[in-house]
Amino acid sequence: MRRKKIQVMIVDDSAVVRQVISSVLKTDSELEVCGAVADPLFAMTRMRMQWPDVIVLDIEMPRMDGISFLKKIMAERPTPVVICSTLTEKGAETTMQAISAGAVEIITKPKVGLKGFLHDSAKVLIGAVKAASKANLKPIQAASVKASSLKVKPKLSADTILAAGKLSILKTTEQVVAIGTSTGGTQALELVLKALPRLSPGIVVVQHMPEKFTAAFSERLNSLCEISVKEARHKMRVLPGQALIAPGGKHMLLKRSGAQYYVEVIDGPLVSRHRPSVDVLFRSVAQSAGANALGIIMTGMGDDGVKGMLEMRQAGALTLAQDEASCVVYGMPREAVNRGAVERSLPLVEVPQAILDYSQ
Numbered sequence: 001m002r003r004k005k006i007q008v009m010i011v012d013d014s015a016v017v018r019q020v021i022s023s024v025l026k027t028d029s030e031l032e033v034c035g036a037v038a039d040p041l042f043a044m045t046r047m048r049m050q051w052p053d054v055i056v057l058d059i060e061m062p063r064m065d066g067i068s069f070l071k072k073i074m075a076e077r078p079t080p081v082v083i084c085s086t087l088t089e090k091g092a093e094t095t096m097q098a099i100s101a102g103a104v105e106i107i108t109k110p111k112v113g114l115k116g117f118l119h120d121s122a123k124v125l126i127g128a129v130k131a132a133s134k135a136n137l138k139p140i141q142a143a144s145v146k147a148s149s150l151k152v153k154p155k156l157s158a159d160t161i162l163a164a165g166k167l168s169i170l171k172t173t174e175q176v177v178a179i180g181t182s183t184g185g186t187q188a189l190e191l192v193l194k195a196l197p198r199l200s201p202g203i204v205v206v207q208h209m210p211e212k213f214t215a216a217f218s219e220r221l222n223s224l225c226e227i228s229v230k231e232a233r234h235k236m237r238v239l240p241g242q243a244l245i246a247p248g249g250k251h252m253l254l255k256r257s258g259a260q261y262y263v264e265v266i267d268g269p270l271v272s273r274h275r276p277s278v279d280v281l282f283r284s285v286a287q288s289a290g291a292n293a294l295g296i297i298m299t300g301m302g303d304d305g306v307k308g309m310l311e312m313r314q315a316g317a318l319t320l321a322q323d324e325a326s327c328v329v330y331g332m333p334r335e336a337v338n339r340g341a342v343e344r345s346l347p348l349v350e351v352p353q354a355i356l357d358y359s360q
Helices: 015-025 040-047 066-076 089-101 114-120 122-133 138-142 185-195 213-224 278-288 306-314 332-338 348-359
Strands: 006-011 031-037 054-057 081-086 105-109 176-181 202-207 228-231 242-245 251-257 260-266 293-297 318-322 344-346
Touching: 006 015, 006 040, 006 122, 015 031, 015 114, 015 122, 031 040, 031 122, 040 066, 054 066, 054 122, 066 081, 066 089, 081 089, 081 122, 089 185, 089 213, 105 122, 176 185, 176 278, 176 306, 176 348, 185 202, 185 213, 185 348, 202 251, 202 278, 213 228, 213 242, 251 278, 278 293, 278 306, 293 306, 293 332, 293 348, 306 318, 306 332, 318 332, 318 348, 344 348
Parallel strands: 006 031, 006 054, 054 081, 081 105, 176 202, 176 293, 202 242, 228 242, 293 318, 318 344
Antiparallel strands: 251 260
């Protein structure tokens, strides 16, 4: 019996973009382009005849913008959406609105050299569409938790960035929480960080996201959270009541000076196909914090972070994974559980309480 192909609709006002994305997706035998249209109104007409499994959506289009279209889809029939957005500061801010509305992935496109860029990024584009097709949209839409409800108690591996070394197991009073996530992680992180009170341990985060988008993402979270949320800069201190988000296109490592922690933000090759890489962050946490750390791996496709989380556990850190039922894509957490890197799995809504319990 032949496996049903993933049906993909492309909605973009650029004929070049539609043609290039179509040709890229057609190179994969598991994908089929069921429509490529110039704007959301054309898309809605086509979707009445055949509803796609995944939509690749531009933001700025005539007659109806992508965000309005996305909100309409999510209200009518929730469908995985991959945003194909221009890599600009303005585009990043708008794309964050789309992520908030329910989009699960971001693909960036430059203003010049578009055709060559999309062909060079074929694996990324195909991977994003496949990851989106597996997305479970219900958990994020249904999940919520309030800070007031929390009980405060009295591929290339990471070797290319940071060599494996002696693990830190000395327990100190300074604690750090390290979170790694990918597909679906923007909504999951928003839920977790919004629920935390100001008296929370310092947090370092790798969310797979392109350059420029992490700044807009951090600013959005900062406007919503009691804790401070910032895009990390080189040598920035890790402080209680603050979350540092690794900037897109850079690796972030945790370092220790005495009893204090800070981050290094550096260049380097892709690790586990990503930059920033969760594996790089988690390995650095194992080496610099050891038993003083809590590691959390959340929704995402692939296995980035699995090796680093195992090293964290071996160093004495508490390691947790988001459970399958609450993940948009149960990829990274599944691999971490299967390799013995995780001490316990828990629903997304229980993650904020676990962070506070750890810090007591």
